[in-house]
Amino acid sequence: MRYQSQSVAYWYFAVAMVLFGLQLVFGLLSATKYLGPDPLLYILPFDVTKVIHTNLLIVWVLTGFMGATYWMIPEESRTELHSVKLAYIQLGLWTLMGVTAIIGYLFRYGTGNKLLEQPLPHKIVIVICMLIFLYNIGMTIRKSGRFTATESVLMIGLVSSAILFFPALLHYENYTVSIFYRWWTIHLWVEGVWMMIMGAFLAYLLIRLSGADREVMEKWLYVIVGLVFIAGIIGTAHHYYWVGVPTYWLPIGGFFSALEPLALVGMAAYAYGAMRRSGLAHPNTLALHWTIGSAVFALFGAGLLGLAHTWPSVNKWTHGTLITAMHGHAAFYGAYAMIVLAMITYALPSMTNRREPGSAIGYWAFWLQISGMFGMTLSFATAGIGQVYLERIMGMGYLDAQLKIQIHFVMLICTASVFTVGVALFIYDFFRHAPRFATTPDPDARMPHASSGTL
């Protein structure tokens, strides 16, 4: 750790870890309900466990993004954070918002609008937290006078995330219009500006871990950002299939979302190329696993599995089936969960007494999570394919078709258990090392650097 104020990142990561663990509890609960009958039908029905599962995901990933940003910005701008106090106030407010929202969901206190279930007061707190965050980061960069290309991509990603949250605050009389703008927030987050955030973290990690030339890495970062937006903005169209908007969204959605994997291919090639060319070995090989893993798993989950059902003539059969759950789990995990875990794994040796190369537990956590999530993806895929053929194509009733695909739910629970063990090990590995916030003059001295150009 080079700057004392980077230590705030540790507490963001710690909160993210706890929420990640909780997310899995509710995920497993939801999965077992697919096997039924449900003894908790009148205590914790599926809609409650599911809404908590998805909301915890959003909250912990965003907490991780914020922590990772607070870690990265001082290093990139070579200065202390503008205000450590503000960062802690923000974390407190944010955590309070997250926890009270979850408790509220237990009592059905929510908007009932998918992924945007947070009640209005909570949404307002989210906006306040974002503003504090952006102010703090903006002031840090302004005071330092050093603004790298990686930082600019990250900043644009974060500012746009905040702006795109605003349509979610409004109320729409027409359900179709409400769907239309819901995707401005959700889609443009996960397939647009969050990809920028992921790209920026990826570039940062690759420059640090492989010693790749900053000039070259940042050039390709721009190309990737260009590809993300060219495909991603109009690619929103694939959420406008079958919801009551004009027909032209169908071919446009098919074409532009078929381009969406390009950016992900770019990122994976970028990560792999950087590693191969550099010839330098950073001691933190565990972080390297997570970084490359994130790029590759995102290509598989978000790119390939998204492409699998994005064409309108395929999607008309698969829309609203477990095929979507297949894509959703692998995409979110690969692109966002793994990049946060990569940043945590990279930063942890500087903030605790964990050794640089990581421990055996750390590697078990990595491989169990990867194989567990891969198995879960296959379980959703096989269940989804069965569902599409039986229910959508052959015309068997929903409830009867669900009975025929029970075995895939058994498989889902088994593989999800493997995944959970992996996550539990990661969390254990995080907390078993006590934090230690001593600054070292130049942590980058652990590996020589090629260059460090600025904008």
Added chain:
Amino acid sequence: MNNRQARLFAIWGTGLSTLLFLGMTLDTHRQIPELTNSENITPQVTHGMDVWHKYNCINCHTLFGEGAYYAPDLTKITQHRGEPYLQAYMRDPSKFYDEQTHRRLMPKQDLSEEEITDLIAFLDWVSKVDNQGWPPRPILVTGSFIPGTAAVAGVDATGTPAAPEGTTPVDPGDDIRALGEHVFRTASPACIACHSTAPGANMAGPTLAGIATRAAETIASPDYKGQATDVEGYIRESITQPSAHLVPGDMYSAGGVSFMPPGYGDGLSAEQIDQLTAFLATLK
């Protein structure tokens, strides 16, 4: 390509995409009122949407295929099930489905009567939105288009008919329409073996989706030769005397005689015929 060109590519690519996207958004707003029949969004429909949100329906069901995948899609539900059926269903889902059989059940929601009526109005508005013809084939809640794969009555080891897979054992205290649906599945031969309740899905017999609406039209038309004077009467007559009025089509009748088995008038009790009629009359 140098760094500056790469940056220009990102900026111009993003800018152009954004412009195109905003342009299409404007045009979409121009077309939405017509596509969604926005003039039909009455205060009742709006309140129904609030009910949909209040009870977190979307975290089990899908609407327009969006939501969660734990319960059936409801986009076209009001075209598959009539209002009285949906009302009775929402008062107590366990009267219609059995958790032991389907391994999942919708928990009773304790909706007020007004909430139920408005929610149905909202779902009915949804079902009429022009959504590019999705789903391409009706999505059924239970049953099947494929004869033999549906929940038809089996016979257990002792020779007595067992409750068919996929239905709830009903008792005489249940809603008459729920009892009727049970008859629909369990009568011998089962009605569901030849008739679907999905629009456009004709099997050996014509689909019974919309039967109540069509019955009213049939009775009013000069071609009608039967004795019935109202919808219930027409349905009752079709069950007990299938040839009294023939649905046009060589696949349904020949020489003035319907292909439908004529024995239901004797095989079913008067009470069962009442129940079956009540159920079918809900298929608007």
